[in-house]
Amino acid sequence: MARRSRRGRDAINWRHPGRVVVAGFAVGTAIGTALLMLPFATASGEATDLLTAWFTAVSAICVTGLVVVDTPTYWSGFGEGVILGLIQIGGLGVMTLASVLALLVARRLGMRMQLFAQTETKALGLGDVRRVVAGVIRLSLTMEAAVAVLLAVRFAWRYDEPFWDAVYLGVFHAISAYNNAGFALYSDSLISFATDPFILVPIIVAVVVGGLGFPVISELLRRRLRRGKPWSLHTRVTVLTYGALLVVGSVAVTLTEWWNPKTLGPLDLHHKLLVGLSHGVMPRTAGFNSLDLAHFEPTTLLINDVLMFIGGGSAGTAGGIKVGTFALLAFVILAEIRGQPTVHVLGRRLPADAQRQALTVALLAVGVVMTATVALLAVSSFALDQVLFEVISAFGTVGLSTGITAKIPAVGQLILIALMFIGRLGPITMASALALRERPRRYELPEERPVVG
């Protein structure tokens, strides 16, 4: 049994797990693009050009939600089905692969990982992978089904949709929400439902559960049964940071848009708060909007830029550099300011190499975003606030837009395609590649200290 599991392990190229992930996404994108180019994928029956199909396929499989054509009017039912399939595959794929990679890192480094009960082995077997896949699928389908039912009931009961239409709308938006994909079957996203808590709240719950990430949700579900043991560091950091950013985002959007006559201004108090809350959740990279972002104050856009860049939880359907990476850097700075030689977080010590990996992921992300913004500014005629928002939305796989996506020239849309791909797979594969790598240095040079600051 042990022998068979070792052979199974060797069959996958574990030394470069990132390549498997990237190859999988490339194949999925190619198939999705080909299917979307078929004439009967569109409502008009005309074949779609390569760039539009490619952009849509990447946006769907990377669960971003940026669109160059209007989803409900441009695509046929078949086209929408392809998009929904790509979202589901992309979401399940990233959740599974990121969880397996995190488990692999934990095992290799001999750390406790809270996906399963503590095991003694330092290697990862096929059995572990199967349990992750089964867990992810079980969690995803359960959540999606529950939210789909709630939404379908509301669509049928309140909006008088025929039964099967209500079911279809419920399933589509549940899958899109849980996978933080942001695709909607309404041309104005969720703006028409801005004041309907029975639509917004199930969607917010699906977004948060998908966005916290499988390791966190899986531990929370198991812990509920066996009380007394403390949560893992990763779960505590993720829940606290995700929650804190949700509050900061909601309060900031509510305050900065309170008097804006084109957004929150006309709403009454409790609808202001509901919409404010939903717009605090969405930059955790879900990408639905219940307000028109083209009318947002520049202040709100910039605050959203920061929140979208940070993103959601690791090994979930959210994007960005991840709340864990952000929190880890914040704790490093706090320790440095306090003059502590090692970094203590909630009663645990952070390994030095994890600090350097967080730094690397965050600063490379800044570099990618700045480079892409400069490039997109150069090839388009939009203002910095719109372009920066679009770039971070693509990189963070958020899908919110001030409305410029379709108007960006082809070369700019290619930049967005690259950003979605890099943003979806970059932080995950880079962090695990960094952690898993052999460290071959066999000599040391004399130390010398340059001046800092």
Added chain:
Amino acid sequence: MARRSRRGRDAINWRHPGRVVVAGFAVGTAIGTALLMLPFATASGEATDLLTAWFTAVSAICVTGLVVVDTPTYWSGFGEGVILGLIQIGGLGVMTLASVLALLVARRLGMRMQLFAQTETKALGLGDVRRVVAGVIRLSLTMEAAVAVLLAVRFAWRYDEPFWDAVYLGVFHAISAYNNAGFALYSDSLISFATDPFILVPIIVAVVVGGLGFPVISELLRRRLRRGKPWSLHTRVTVLTYGALLVVGSVAVTLTEWWNPKTLGPLDLHHKLLVGLSHGVMPRTAGFNSLDLAHFEPTTLLINDVLMFIGGGSAGTAGGIKVGTFALLAFVILAEIRGQPTVHVLGRRLPADAQRQALTVALLAVGVVMTATVALLAVSSFALDQVLFEVISAFGTVGLSTGITAKIPAVGQLILIALMFIGRLGPITMASALALRERPRRYELPEERPVVG
């Protein structure tokens, strides 16, 4: 003698050297503000309001160069003299204090510091401080005098200025350039001299010498005499990075503005290159401009944002997070990507605590810039590209502006005042405070690794 030097050392509060620096700048600002509020400080003879005088005094002593009133037409000769005095005090002050702090850090940590020949002592005596002060003053006055003579000759010979006017213009611009202050006695800065290399080149040289920093210049001057010994790590890193950013900045501005009819467009080839070079130098936080930034492409502005944020050399007259801090982080990322457990730079190993200090300085700077940009967007009606440029120009003590400084409401100008102060003193005092501090942790917690990315 050793005893006397130890007593002298105790007279200064060495445990919090940053406080001495901040107090000195506060006192200088207060005196400068009071002098600028006197009626005969203005050309019109009317007294200046507190905010305008305060803003100007801070901009001068922090060698920034942002202005809310037009320097040559608003201030009298006395007012200009006060500004020039504040620039000289601010420039000498920062250069001296930052050099002393860097020396203090090096001594405390037992590192070699290339300001003087290697000494055995780990403590810093009054004699060391005197030698730094003498060295800084000698270097500054020599450079300023040389550039002043060159400029005065050109002003008298080519622009037919009377003798004393030419001398005054030469001295003012030489001091302003060497201290990377960016104050000019022409309402359009150096735009009228955009095609005159005999004005631009001496100014560029003064900017670079002041901006590389005293430790680097001092080592370069001494090394020229005694060949064979390698440069220190700090000097090599600073010269390489400063040079690389100068090339990147010049090429980027030249390319992005090449066809812009309101900037480089109308110039012929070699003037395009000269002006491009000068605008590659100025974001190393000098703040003169020979093109009108209000007409820059958004792409150019954003590239300048990045360059201004990085700034110039440590312990010089330039601002920003410093090229050394930037390079150090780049080398950390490079080492991480290559899978090297320690960071090797040009044949030397970087201490782990210096890496954390660079990270802290850089990320806190990002935090300050983002917070100030959000605040300034909220209180003014300018676009993101203008506001971000203004904020980074103030924080990096650059002094370049798209022309909005005077139009920003009072509360926004107070934000800029705070930014100039924080930007001038923050990175220097923080980096040394972090390095000099006692590290009191006496227990260790168990290690646990959260998921990164």
